[in-house]
Amino acid sequence: MFASRPTSPRRVDTVVNSQAVRQLPRDHGRAAPAPTEICVPHGKRPISNRLLSALPRRDRERVLSRCAEVELVFGQVLYEQGDAVTQVYFPLDSFISLLTPGEGHASLEVGLVGNEGMLGVSLVLGVDATSMRGLVQGTGTALRLDAQIFQEELERCGQLRWHLNRYIYVLMNQFAQSTACTRFHVLVARLARWLLMTHDRAHADQFHVTHEFLSYMLGVRRVGVTNAAGMLQRQGLISYRRGDITVLDRPGLEAAACSCYREDITIYERMLGPPPPASLATRRQLPRELRVSGERA
Amino acid sequence: MFASRPTSPRRVDTVVNSQAVRQLPRDHGRAAPAPTEICVPHGKRPISNRLLSALPRRDRERVLSRCAEVELVFGQVLYEQGDAVTQVYFPLDSFISLLTPGEGHASLEVGLVGNEGMLGVSLVLGVDATSMRGLVQGTGTALRLDAQIFQEELERCGQLRWHLNRYIYVLMNQFAQSTACTRFHVLVARLARWLLMTHDRAHADQFHVTHEFLSYMLGVRRVGVTNAAGMLQRQGLISYRRGDITVLDRPGLEAAACSCYREDITIYERMLGPPPPASLATRRQLPRELRVSGERA
């Protein structure tokens, strides 16, 4: 069960631009007061990070041994734009939103990092400053590595660098995709896409997300989300109640979503998919109907 | 004088999605018929590529000696999404648009590559497939390198890799920026930004761009561009006549543009600007007060 949902994190006091629309509201503020980072004895599903799993045994075990297992809490801001990157995170069952800074306007999610990725990739590029806000979107555990250790491992372990480079490529695609998606696709479709992406990374059919939070992610009004979500619910694709959204009909949701979702997945699978990097010319086309999440369906 | 403007490149035959809006129209099709790549004796301004200029003398000269100087022609498509990257380009006075593929919808520019950058960065990440369309937007010269040679140089010359990594970081930012910009800013502001970015890369106050072409870049209707451009013209910031746009009042244009322009530039300068990479530990921490970040608040 989700014992983690923060009781009531303190309100954000960034009144940077008062004319701004849709500043992140109450609940989704700074780090939660009490349980910021806890080493949990993970008694749940054995979810692993796909980037790390792909490493050769020796490397993987060494890297894992240097990681700290921490709990990330919904609403926590791991990085603000411009912060120095002091740690990187490999989500397990947690996941993290990448948001463009609300410079004079609302924020907007441009990427989502789950157990298929890592937060802090700029270090791989030799830059120690973050360019986006990293907001914990799904409570759960992650593996954390200090920047310096991470860089040691980057030098030491070519496979790690190889995978991360490809991951960066995937991220860039996700960004570009987001641009077009945000521009051209109607809200319902974008919402459906978002729910699917979250569904994949939450490793559960239900997760906690309010309309208000969604409006912040999608860069629209809360009311807009309510309308769009209402449509999806009336179609029987999802159901929700006071912030708890349940995915009822995943194939239906995929039909309702814009093509961007599939394209994201396709690129990821092609770059970092199941078949290990031995054969570089893999080109997977996922036979299983749609599952992309769990290690096994 | 611009002797380069293609007489009448053949029409695009990619009717991939017929329902699509704003497919690239007539003039801006595939490669121009006749003068695709010509080694020009560059008798004009001595413009250099900033990425290459930043290399140590020996490396720079070696790399330059392995480059071919080619002329890129307005409308030429260097890469289509999914193409294998067989060459990379370092623009000199030419410049290249990065477009998201119009999958069921119109295309949209997400990045612009001039003499400050390179086309084909995915190779740096170890991926030999392009993810976006690369369309020559400004006729001019560029330095071209075969993919294999480029990769040799990458291995050989750490400085090259260093700079390109940082350039990738800049590009990622440009993408993310574009997402927010496209979502939140009104067309006039976006147009002004676009003109400024182009102005920078064209190294001239006048360049050839029709409203129709702009509509393709900005992902809007041609009529929308006409309106927006009309406003800028009425304000005396630009003037245009049958595709030839002249920047009259650059400061005014900067005022009319959204903040995204400045932010793009700021990041570039910070990452690859004049101050050479000697001091890696710059760690700008901008004394902004409202930063809510950090492990402690």
Next chain:
DNA sequence: CCAAGTCGGTGCGCTGGCGTACACACCCGG
């Protein structure tokens, strides 16, 4: 010089999302 093509300007009705405001349902703590 004319014909055809290109480029830009204008109008009209439409719609998706905006800003605002209010109302109700649920939850939790006192």
Next chain:
DNA sequence: CCGGGTGTGTACGCCAGCGCACCGACTTGG
């Protein structure tokens, strides 16, 4: 059990940009 906070539903006027259509000015080629 009550009151306040939170999450959701609904309504109304508004506007930027859309799709479409048409026209005139300019350019180029025969």
